[in-house]
Amino acid sequence: MGRTMLYGLLLLLGLTGCSDDRDDGxxxxxxxxxxxxxxxxxxxxxxxxxxxxxxxxxxxxxxxxxxxxxxxxxxxxxxxxxxxxxxxxxxxxxxxxYEIIRPVGTESSGTDSPAGADNREIPPHLSLGQGCFGYFDLHTGIRIANLQNGESIPVEMEMSYDPAEQTPDTLRLRLHYHPEIPAGWPDTHLEYGSVSCDLSALASLVQWSDSVTVAVDAGDEKPYLIRIGRDDLFKPDTGIE
Missing domain, CATH: 2.40.50 (OB fold (Dihydrolipoamide Acetyltransferase, E2P))
Structure with missing residues (x-):
């Protein structure tokens, strides 16, 4: 049997098999x-x-x-x-x-982290996802894995903001990234994934404009920016009928 004839037979059988399928919805x-x-x-x-x-x-x-x-x-x-x-x-x-980060307010004269951790590290390959329904997502290294036994722990992350730095069209946040490797873990690697930042507590911080730029300071002087609508600062209702 030639290759063309064999292909035609297989195609015919495939179409016949598909026609016998029933869509159960x-x-x-x-x-x-x-x-x-x-x-x-x-x-x-x-x-x-x-x-x-x-x-x-x-x-x-x-x-x-x-x-x-x-x-x-x-x-x-x-x-x-x-x-x-x-x-x-x-x-x-x-x-x-996704783990949830909830921003904590600081004062201009205080330390740059609620935990007093000025020695924050730069999060690797950081990017921001879209903001909606009271959250926005951050993509970076989120867990430290022990290559010897498979155990892993989350990377400690905090988000802070200074109320005095906010303007109606810009929400300024500071990310504190602290990947602490436990003692006795000589061989580790970072596992990458997503965490979410809860913006809903900041919805009434100022009289926000219709469109707001969320600017995240991650310590590396790169601009991490996303645009959201004012309504995106609020979580949705349950909406259950």
Whole structure:
């Protein structure tokens, strides 16, 4: 049998097999999301790209931000008069749960860190993700791993701000990065990932403009900037009907 004829036979078999499949309505996708609510009333998962998923999945207990897999069926789409279309009764699998950094205020005359740690290190390969729903994400080395036994610990990170430095169109934050290697760990490496900074406590710090630049000082004199809307300083409501 020639190669062309064999390819044609395989293609025919493939098409025949596909035609026998039945769509049961199951769907899945991955997305970063902000989580509000609880298992009893329901969690609302606000997707960074837009949209909302409602679930009672207790795996979300205590989680505020992360990267998730959402599984649902076509019949789970719901159109509510007040909140629009959303997905209900989804199964949500946390793929990566983000630790939360909550900024702490300092005074101009004080130390540059709430912990008095002026010896901060420069975070490697730092980048900022988009800001929405009361948070923005930071991507850098977040854990120290022991290559000898696989154990790992989180890198200590803090965020501070000076109230006197804020203006209506610019939110200035200072990142304090402290990767401390435990004694007896001679062979280590950094594991990279994401953490989230909670901006919601700063929503009433000043009368913010409609558009705000978040400027993060990481100690290396590079500009780490993102633009957010004033509404992005607020966490969403549960929105449960």
């Amino acid at each position: 199951s769907r899945a996708f991955m997305s970063e999301a902000t989580i509000v609510g609880d298992a009893d009333r329901g969690y609302s998962c606000y997707l960074d790209g837009g949209g909302r998923v409602v679930t009672h999945d207790r795996r979300l207990d205590g989680i505020e931000r992360g990267y998730f897999e959402f599984r649902y069926t076509e019949s789970d789409w719901t159109d509510a008069a007040l909140v629009g279309c959303y997905i209900r009764n989804a199964r949500v699998l946390p793929y990566s749960v």
